[in-house]
Amino acid sequence: MGREDFLVAPSNEAAVAAIDRWPDWPAPVLVLVGPAGSGKTHLAEVWRTRCDAVRITARDLDEDMVKALGEAGTVILEDAPGPALNERALFHLVNHLRELGGYLLITSRSYPAQWAIALPDLATRLKAAAVTALSAPDDMLLRGVLVKLFQDRQIAVDEALISYMIARMERSMEAARTLVEEIDRRALAARAPVTRRFAGRVMDELSDPGEPDEE
Known part of the structure; x- marks a missing residue:
């Protein structure tokens, strides 16, 4: 599923441009926001194919995975925050990737500011993340x-x-x-x-x- 298969329109052009700019992102974490069916998964797959990223869902993330994910260098965290996000695991993953010069792409139906994050350090990290959005297809x-x-x-x-x-x-x-x-x-x-x-x-x-x- 390559970049040539992803059609660009006003509803997704900002998000596509953000993915195309990698690795020249304004921050090591990019949050891709959009409703169900807007193309988040397809666009994340475009990026995964381009940089051989490791893909994991937010519900499956735990602290035992952080070291290996960080060493992978490029990671996709899907469907955040999910019903039971491991906030400490995500905080350590962001830090580990930052230290190693890696990148994290997060997909979500809502903006990070809307997530009920209890860990202050993680909330700070998410505020520093780049955010781009897709809307429902026109x-x-x-x-x-x-x-x-x-x-x-x-x-x-x-x-x-x-x-x-x-x-x-x-x-x-x-x-x-x-x-x-x-x-x-x-x-x-x-x-x-x-x-x-x-x-x-x-x-x-x-x-x-x-x-x-x-x-």
Whole structure:
């Protein structure tokens, strides 16, 4: 999943620019903030591929990992702060990476200032972190993502179908990927062309899983 696969739009351009600037970051810690489905995981994966970063979720972080993570040099901490963030572990990880000249990318749905951090030293470290944000994908970005997803599967679709889907779908990257995957799967099974009517039926069935497939 390379940088060329990540489409840039007003909703994510600041975050993409921040990732592209690495290793010339204003601080060794960068917090990537955005709602579910905004592309945080994809963008973090772009950075992971570029610098061979180690990925860990906030809920799994503990103090026994700090030394090895720090020595890795580049680390992604996902879904912070999570329900039970080990604040001492994160504090020591930030310090260890700073000492070794490493970098930490944190993904979160909220800004660090909104986290209920009890450890004052960690709160101070997080205040010094760089922060960049993504918003929910806009029409332009969703259009580009849908077109690319269909192209990757060698499915020819017209602009009218894309516009129809954008007007009815959940506004997230994950929803776009799931929808195109399901349309492709059902079209192959039914040996049917991907038309507006066909896509609409798939979208209706996905929104109401209790209904059987009509393939």
